[in-house]
Amino acid sequence: AQSVTQLDSHVSVSEGTPVLLRCNYSSSYSPSLFWYVQHPNKGLQLLLKYTSAATLVKGINGFEAEFKKSETSFHLTKPSAHMSDAAEYFCVVSDSKGSTLGRLYFGRGTQLTVWP
Amino acid sequence: KAGVTQTPRYLIKTRGQQVTLSCSPISGHRSVSWYQQTPGQGLQFLFEYFSETQRNKGNFPGRFSGRQFSNSRSEMNVSTLELGDSALYLCASSLGSGPPQETQYFGPGTRLLVL
Numbered sequence: 001a002q003s004v005t006q007l008d009s010h011v012s013v014s015e016g017t018p019v020l021l022r023c024n025y026s027s028s029y030s031p032s033l034f035w036y037v038q039h040p041n042k043g044l045q046l047l048l049k050y051t052s053a054a055t056l057v058k059g060i061n062g063f064e065a066e067f068k069k070s071e072t073s074f075h076l077t078k079p080s081a082h083m084s085d086a087a088e089y090f091c092v093v094s095d096s097k098g099s100t101l102g103r104l105y106f107g108r109g110t111q112l113t114v115w116p
Numbered sequence: 117k118a119g120v121t122q123t124p125r126y127l128i129k130t131r132g133q134q135v136t137l138s139c140s141p142i143s144g145h146r147s148v149s150w151y152q153q154t155p156g157q158g159l160q161f162l163f164e165y166f167s168e169t170q171r172n173k174g175n176f177p178g179r180f181s182g183r184q185f186s187n188s189r190s191e192m193n194v195s196t197l198e199l200g201d202s203a204l205y206l207c208a209s210s211l212g213s214g215p216p217q218e219t220q221y222f223g224p225g226t227r228l229l230v231l
Contacts, residue, residue, distance in 0.1 A: 032217045043120070043206060044222040051217040090159065094217070102210075103172050104149070104220065106159035 002027050002093045006107035014115045019078040021110045023091035026072065032094040033074045034104075035065055039087045047089075050074060061085070086114045118143065120209050120223035128229045134195040137226045139207030141188050147171075147212030148190040149220060150182060153204040162205075165190050166212045194228075202230045 007022040048059025150162040164172035165184035208220035
């Protein structure tokens with residue numbers, strides 16, 4: 001069975017400082033992993049995805065994530081936070097096999113606050 | 117390309133009523149998935165339709181149903197509404213031919229309030 005654990009429900013950083021949002025996954029097979037962002041009253045926007053190519057994945061708006069199989073982690077980072085990064089972030093795993101192929105499993109989300 | 121559109125954006129209903137939500141996918145996308153988002157349960161998968169057939173189903177009661185039309189537009193229906201059905205309902209579309217790696221694109225959601 002697939003599952004995702006986001007280790008922090010809230011993260012606060014100052015503008016210009018690094019961002020780290022942590023995610024661990026559980027998957028029976030080689031996973032496809034995604035990070036989505038949700039701004040208030042908006043839908044979900046894809047930041048980046050891992051699909052078994054390079055383990056370091058670069059996404060939009062300066063975000064990147066590293067897939068570490070040995071640690072079953074897929075942490076999201078950004079070198080320098082911007083006020084516009086304030087939003088909720090979801091780590092997502094996609095089912096790789098079986099009757100639920102392609103079904104998305106979401107973490108509980110991490111609310112990122114950026115202080116000026 | 118236009119994104120995923122959902123109508124209506126906001127809806128207020130009373131307990132016992134039924135509701136129908138609509139989703140128009142990105143042009144060329146044949147898969148439509150529905151998700152429920154609540155503060156308590158987070159984002160949960162409802163079901164997925166591909167080429168007018170339900171291909172995947174989450175763990176929701178039979179009051180939740182859906183369908184997909186030949187143009188890939190999808191509707192979901194909730195009958196006998198309960199207070200706990202108050203949520204943001206998100207629709208996502210994808211090409212449908214290449215899970216699990218292909219990206220699902222989300223609409224802005226329909227916010228349903230049940231009184």
